[in-house]
Amino acid sequence: MATVKLSFSPAPVHVRTARLVGVAVARRAGVREDLLDEVRLAIGEACTRAVALHRQYGLPDPVYVEMSDSGAYTVRVVDRAPIEASIGLAALPPDELAKESLSEDALTTGVGFALLAGFVEDLQVRPVDEGVGTEVRMVWPVGRA
Amino acid sequence: MELSLATRTVGEHTVLEVGGEVDVYTAPRLRERLLELIDGGARRVVVDLGRVDFLDSTGLGVLVGALKRLRSAGGSFALVCDKEPLLKIFRITALDQVFPLHPTVDAAIDADATGAGA
Numbered sequence: 722m723a724t725v726k727l728s729f730s731p732a733p734v735h736v737r738t739a740r741l742v743g744v745a746v747a748r749r750a751g752v753r754e755d756l757l758d759e760v761r762l763a764i765g766e767a768c769t770r771a772v773a774l775h776r777q778y779g780l781p782d783p784v785y786v787e788m789s790d791s792g793a794y795t796v797r798v799v800d801r802a803p804i805e806a807s808i809g810l811a812a813l814p815p816d817e818l819a820k821e822s823l824s825e826d827a828l829t830t831g832v833g834f835a836l837l838a839g840f841v842e843d844l845q846v847r848p849v850d851e852g853v854g855t856e857v858r859m860v861w862p863v864g865r866a
Numbered sequence: 867m868e869l870s871l872a873t874r875t876v877g878e879h880t881v882l883e884v885g886g887e888v889d890v891y892t893a894p895r896l897r898e899r900l901l902e903l904i905d906g907g908a909r910r911v912v913v914d915l916g917r918v919d920f921l922d923s924t925g926l927g928v929l930v931g932a933l934k935r936l937r938s939a940g941g942s943f944a945l946v947c948d949k950e951p952l953l954k955i956f957r958i959t960a961l962d963q964v965f966p967l968h969p970t971v972d973a974a975i976d977a978d979a980t981g982a983g984a
Contacts, residue, residue, distance in 0.1 A: 733889075733890040733891040734891045736889060736890050736891060737887065737889060737891060740889075740920075758951050761920070762920075762922065762955070765889060765890075765920075765922050766922060766923060769889070769890040769922060769923065769924060772890065773890075813960070814960065815960045815961075815963035815964055818930065818959075818960060818961060818964050819930070819933070819934070819964045821934060821938070825927045825928070825930070825931045826927075828926075828927050828930055829923045829924055829926070829927035830923075832923040832926050832927065832959045832961070833922075833923035835958060835959045835960070836922075836923055836955065836958060836959060839958035839959070840958065
């Protein structure tokens with residue numbers, strides 16, 4: 722088993738770094754090549770969400786990302802925002818998306834969740850075990866299918 | 867890869883060619899450019915995503931913002947995209963039902979000229 726841990730200041734510029742590391746570790750772990758685009762997008766969305774929440778609540782704490790390949794490739798993205806997160810607000814219907822009243826931030830959040838739910842078969846969003854915050858946990862199979 | 871933005875005019879249409887990665891860090895620059903174009907009087911806008919190799923929810927939010935702005939100004943907005951990974955993103959988010967999506971710039975302009983645009 723190998724683990725790579727990364728924590729970064731909640732700034733948009735670092736999300737790309739997290740994506741690059743996440744995909745590099747996925748490739749190394751043996752995630753199928755045709756899944757890597759989805760891995761890249763999902764890690765990006767989870768980190769973007771965490772950065773947005775830290776900025777919204779003025780939290781200087783780093784966003785924490787842990788990647789491990791024990792049996793499957795598991796990525797955990799942990800934020801420290803004081804909210805009750807769930808994946809319940811995922812699907813916005815098309816006519817809702819184009820509505821004038823829907824703010825760009827709300828749309829981006831909804832679309833971000835739709836992408837996570839759509840691209841990650843094994844996805845969990847739950848409160849962290851200790852303290853305040855949410856963990857987005859994503860799992861991909863490794864090895865030849 | 868860094869974000870690249872290039873604008874050209876084709877008849878009545880303003881074509882914005884986007885390349886590289888559109889994400890939470892670079893999307894504000896795309897938003898700024900689209901606002902400049904619209905504020906500068908562009909009303910028929912085609913955004914060519916042909917050279918985009920990454921697009922996230924923030925980028926999608928910016929594109930929807932431009933679509934709404936142009937619609938309320940009586941204009942039109944269309945996207946050019948023929949890459950399957952990007953098309954899948956539009957399908958999963960249902961945004962393929964919000965944007966006019968075309969495989970080429972010519973197709974986007976033709977469709978808009980015949981009234982099939984946004």
